[in-house]
Amino acid sequence: MTAIRVEHVWMEYGDQIVLENISLDFAPRSFVALVGPSGCGKTTFLRLLLSEERPTRGRITVDGAPLAPEPGADRGVVFQRYSVFPHLTVLGNVLLAAELPKARLSGRLFGAARRRAEEEARALIAEVGLAGAEDKYPAALSGGMQQRLALAQALMRKPRILLLDEPFGALDPGIRADIHGLMLALWHNCEMSVVMVTHDLREAFTLATRVIAFERRRSGDDRARFGAVVARDIEVWPRRIAGRGHPTVSGRDDPASPMDIGRDDPAPLAV
Numbered sequence: 001m002t003a004i005r006v007e008h009v010w011m012e013y014g015d016q017i018v019l020e021n022i023s024l025d026f027a028p029r030s031f032v033a034l035v036g037p038s039g040c041g042k043t044t045f046l047r048l049l050l051s052e053e054r055p056t057r058g059r060i061t062v063d064g065a066p067l068a069p070e071p072g073a074d075r076g077v078v079f080q081r082y083s084v085f086p087h088l089t090v091l092g093n094v095l096l097a098a099e100l101p102k103a104r105l106s107g108r109l110f111g112a113a114r115r116r117a118e119e120e121a122r123a124l125i126a127e128v129g130l131a132g133a134e135d136k137y138p139a140a141l142s143g144g145m146q147q148r149l150a151l152a153q154a155l156m157r158k159p160r161i162l163l164l165d166e167p168f169g170a171l172d173p174g175i176r177a178d179i180h181g182l183m184l185a186l187w188h189n190c191e192m193s194v195v196m197v198t199h200d201l202r203e204a205f206t207l208a209t210r211v212i213a214f215e216r217r218r219s220g221d222d223r224a225r226f227g228a229v230v231a232r233d234i235e236v237w238p239r240r241i242a243g244r245g246h247p248t249v250s251g252r253d254d255p256a257s258p259m260d261i262g263r264d265d266p267a268p269l270a271v
């Protein structure tokens, strides 16, 4: 069970304050959507959770322990684009996630360990709906398929926290609806908490248990002297509870599925 606690966190780059005194508690297995205007520090917040940056003040703990100083297998990440390696096949991409941490010197697994990892990778590829595409290269996949691959790659390391930075932002509405169903299924089935940055309020409320809006207090030329604060913190109702309800990968028979609202999605609501 992974509880994340953010205590009085500030992030400053030189004179510019990006995040100002952010305090948040994420319950185990929550699905948090982070929204807010462009440039208000959403990605910076994710990078703090990933240990790519360190807060200039305050601290972040996971289950009571300080966040590991390096990005590790406990945290997976998927970006809007470029999360997968173009020169590796689908299977190679997912396998690499298992191979790198376990075989640090050679970067490869051999014998029984490799067979086990390959079995696991193939199962995960099937779970994200890519069975049959194991030998294809990312360039031969659609945008939606590439994001499914990126999810499989991130999940191969069984992260306790999955960080998503506008992962579905570049997809067509119909494709996005399908992948929303997949995302919900993965969240239900995997023991992980999810923190997702999105510009799409509809997506936020479709997927998340909690929607948090960052906002910078504006003050003319002094703007850089004020970082983003938590402007809204909304528990999504009716409550979604991880593991309750077993949506299929397509999401078609999931009552909370976004399928109905996704297909004819007129335009994402910009925040």
Ligand SMILES: Nc1ncnc2c1ncn2[C@@H]1O[C@H](COP(=O)(O)OP(=O)(O)OP(=O)(O)O)[C@@H](O)[C@H]1O
Binding pocket: 013, 018, 036, 037, 038, 039, 040, 041, 042, 043, 044, 045
């Ligand atoms: N490494 C850095 N050095 C200096 N400034 C940075 C750095 N990283 C981010 N910033 C600044 O921090 C602010 C917040 O950026 P961030 O990318 O976190 O915003 P965002 O809310 O994710 O934006 P968007 O929605 O457009 O992706 C921006 O003004 C950006 O220029």
